[in-house]
Amino acid sequence: MGTFTAGGVDYQVGDGKLIIKKEGRFRKFVDKVQHITFSGPYSAKSRRTILYVTERCVFQLIPDGLELIEIAPGVDLQKDILDMMDFRPKIRQPLAFMDERIFKPNRMSLKEDLLTIPHEDRIVYNPEANIMLINLAGYTVKEKKDVDAILNAIERVVKPLGKKVYAVANYDQFRMDPDLIDEFTAAQKYLMETYYTRVSRYTTSAFLRIKIGEEMENRGLAPHIFESPEEAHAFLINE
Secondary structure: OOOOEEOOOEEEEEOOEEEEEEOOOEEOOOOOOOOOOOOHHHHHOOOOOOEEEOOOEEEEEEOOEEEEEEEOOOOOHHHHHHHHOOOOOEEEEEEEEOOHHHHOOOOOOHHHHHHOOOHHHHEEEEOOOOEEEEEOOOOEEOOHHHHHHHHHHHHHHHHHHOOOEEEEEEOOOOEEOHHHHHHHHHHHHHHHHHOEEEEEEEOOOHHHHHHHHHHHHHOOOOOOEEOOHHHHHHHHHOO
16 A cells, blocks of 8 residues: 655545645656565465555556556546556456545445445355354344344245254344344244244353343243354254
């Protein structure tokens, strides 16, 4: 990571755009260098994703050089990037824009982007073991629709199977509005009676293990909640 040029570069950031006000005196993307600290050809053989991130664009290392994959909104491709390089990169089509939130003063609100997983991606069924994995890590139950969304996602997977399954649920960083505990446990009871042969749960949080365990036991459900996924799986296997 670093600026695209060096030596006095000045730019203006705002309104979701980047404007180059004064270009740097020294180019960084050149044909020859005096000293190599990072070998592109050697790194390309590793088959890892390697990015070069600057304030105005992003390159990705590919076997035959650099590929320009993103450009900042407000930047002129020819004047601000290509004319300031000693070589021409590959250009991905269509060329993507960098997230305009980077160039705004307010918070980017990345937490929702990073933690929000589509409901269908939270449910994975292993037909060989007849085990369904339910990923509730980071999931927040704020409204009844959040309970219904997970319930429906599970049903869409297990109902067509025409048989009951074993289930393991990940509750790491799970959160729930206290007013929805009854709704949630009712959904759990329905799933246990209708679709599960046996179910276990796990979370690394001792507080959550106690809280979820108490709430389920108070409503007549066996929590079977463990500290690790290994323990949760072992519980199913050793029934």
